[in-house]
Amino acid sequence: MIISKKDISSFDRIYRLKLINSLSGLKPANLIGSKSKDGISNLAIFSSVVHLGSDPALLGFILRPRTVERHTYQNIIDHDYYTINHVHPSFVKQAHLTSAKWEKSEFEECNLTEEYLAEFPVPFVAESKIKIGLKFAEKVDLKINDTALIIGYIEFIKFTDPDILLEDGDLDYDKANSVAVSGLNTYHEASEILKIAYARPIKDNSI
């Protein structure tokens, strides 16, 4: 089944939104925690967190400025800090509901628990097994469609279960049980099928 550029333009807006959002593959489901100037906590689900580099340790995410996500960005600018928290099956529904518009803090409205750790001025998600504290680094505007890449330095990591961190530095995702998302609203559990050594050319092609 083939879909051309012309087909894509001709699709109904919602159908295209669902199809194109589904195309990139399985995406990480992450909750970004932040706090407004007035002290109101904010929590929003993102599927666009991306690894940018390990030294310095950097993560990015894509911001669509015309949505509820703008609270997240304003808060990041105001406080300079934000948190990224993995989502697990036990609270995937609550996590998804943060994408709606709420009057009060999404923590309260969606039944998730604020957690403050070390000197971090913004909330982590207590229910999350992998919590990352970041300091805002840079906003890179993507003029092609008025989105932006928000880049932050990783300053703090907490694993609620120390067994998640393996001896070699990898994380055990079967233990963490972090969920993936496809499209806008379909969630998936993952199970490890293969851990391979660093790839080197092989001579006999016996893969």
Add this chain to the structure above:
Amino acid sequence: MIISKKDISSFDRIYRLKLINSLSGLKPANLIGSKSKDGISNLAIFSSVVHLGSDPALLGFILRPRTVERHTYQNIIDHDYYTINHVHPSFVKQAHLTSAKWEKSEFEECNLTEEYLAEFPVPFVAESKIKIGLKFAEKVDLKINDTALIIGYIEFIKFTDPDILLEDGDLDYDKANSVAVSGLNTYHEASEILKIAYARPIKDNSI
């Protein structure tokens, strides 16, 4: 278990590389296909493909210029076109091996099959169930660590099994069985746990 900024800087380089690459969550595993000026096909695995927008339909990926990935970028510039192909369990080892340095085309060296579709001048991966053809749009330099975000327009989509595309525009990932990757070299299968309607505030908090 808490890891501070100071801990991160003090870690051995490879340990830090593995840990930080593992942090963002489950990442999509995609093979990017391209072709050099001399007509040599190239295939490289990326875990950083990210959805940027649906109208126009745009995907991005992060390029680390000092690695084997530079062939991919040079080819994209030369031909203006490239392909993104999902990875499935049946060829996950071959897909991973494309990250090594090879003398000939990775298609040949890693036992994957080139497929040419419609007018696209660059190869798709025949074994992949979800194939996307893109036209280069823009390179956005990320000066913070000398990486770049490569942006492309989605111009062509092929699903080998039409059942993968659901009636509403979502994709059925249980059918597609596309794999996710964590860190640098651990691969995962996913299974759907929940498809939720568009999130709306609820009045009674009975999530």
